Amino acid sequence: MVAATLQPTPEQEVVGAPKMPRRRRRLPFSGWHFFLLPTALLFVVPFVQMVVASLSPAKELVQFPRPLLPSHLTLDGFQQLFSTTPALHWLLNSAIVALSAIVAQGILCSLAGYGFARLKFKGRNVSFFFILATIMIPTQVLMVPTYIVFARLGLLDGLGAAIVPWLAGAFGIFLMRQFFLSIPKEMEEAAALDGCSRLQIFFRVVLPLAKPALATLAIFTLLGSWNDLVWPLIAINNEANFTIQLGIANFQGTRRTQWDLLMAANVVATAPLIIFFLAAQRQFIATMTFSGVKG
């Protein structure tokens, strides 16, 4: 036990030593900056590289060692992107998919969430169990049968194929149900006494209260549908109906040497989400936190 006598345990130290304010040379700023600043810069590097490359002359991007800054800035990459590829069309497709998904999820999931939270009817608990069970099912189990069903229905290759799976989802239903359970019933009861129907109560009283939850759902759906790759990859072969993500993945095969064009495509695909993120950072973080808490 020599070590024990030489090195008092922390408790002994606390009990034994008189409380002396520890003298430390204080930095004029927190020491955490030494960790956070390099980390933050490291996380920004890929985006900075992306933007710089999209504005650089293509030839300079494949030089090694590469000059730190391009000799001059050029919009060639963007111009090539929009004149020689259907990227603009793909962006529009992605916007249509994301917008349809957000609107449909907002309506269908809040309706269902309200039904599960407030209404009493036969089969409610069984249905809700099924909804929760689907959260456990991984997408790759569903890919093959969904593909076959879509093929039979003649939905493959159309933009609809990318939209339909996003119309409603277990996550959204669960999120809205939790929200509706958390708000007091009094206002709905008062509206019912005034003779409002269930649907009127839902649209006039409940839904306006649900804005924060709807914002969370919208962000979750936006991120998922805008960035989705696996399902469009399986379901859409027709280049006219590509989403921008599918287009970029496709470029890697067909235009892998045109880094200025590739990075320009990357910028236009990522910029909308980055702008949304910067504008509504708190909502995004709430969304991430909720998607964690649901387990």
Next chain:
Amino acid sequence: MTHHESTAVRRLADNLHGWAFIGPAMIIVVGLSIFPAVWSFILSLQKWDGFSEPKLVGTGNYARLVSDQMFWGAVRHTALYTFLFVPASVLAGLLFAVALNRKIRGIGFYRTAIFVPFVASAASTGVLATYLFSPQFGLANDMLRRLGLPPQGWLEDPTQAMLVIAIMSLWGQAAFTTVIYLAALQDVPSELTEAAKIDGAGPWQTFWRIIWPHLSPVTVFVVVWQAIGALQLFDLVYTTTRGGPLDSTKTIVYFLWEKAFRTLEFGYGSAAAYGLFLVTLTITIGIVVYSRRKNLEAF
């Protein structure tokens, strides 16, 4: 109308109302999740290319899976990625959350910088990975050159490709674990940490004795969550290496995607999907039971 009848009518109306609210969403969820999940299991017992008549083969597909060298390779590659990514993302999340959980100058910038890659898609991340880690002209090799170190093959080297994929995943997803840990840190009662400080505990002791025990349920949760995601890796492989070089990044989902949608072996692909589902479920239940035994209420 008798009292009895009116209750019956009201009940019927209640049921109709209820189903009117949940019906549309239920159709989508059942049609696109429950039904395909059941069908997928039936498919896993069949041999089918989508055109000819499906043939029942019982557990044949599963037997073939167990003896398929390519599949075991995919299992190994997936396991490698999981062991690289999960611990790294949990530790990074913990570290970043502790670092960001303070009011210092510039904290807004630090937070934004660490969080914003979360919005980057797999396709974008894949293009960025290929660019930054290009053996010919990439920034990574340029940094090594400046440090006087030899250039690496990165995504073109079978021994390094998975590491690069894990690094890029970490870049995009550190935000998630960080946010979860940040929320958990803010739930630690400040009286406890204050009391520890008054008793003379240093920051290191305060963390391990007071804060860490509060974080263990969250840790169990993020480990499970990240592991489930890691076992399903596909996107980033598709957008960087397409399973190469020399199959070194061919994961289970990449394997089953190839089987189902490249060689049109629907039954075999479905069996692989169900196999993965079972493994995921087993690991999840295992970790949950373990944490219950240890009294960590994560779920």
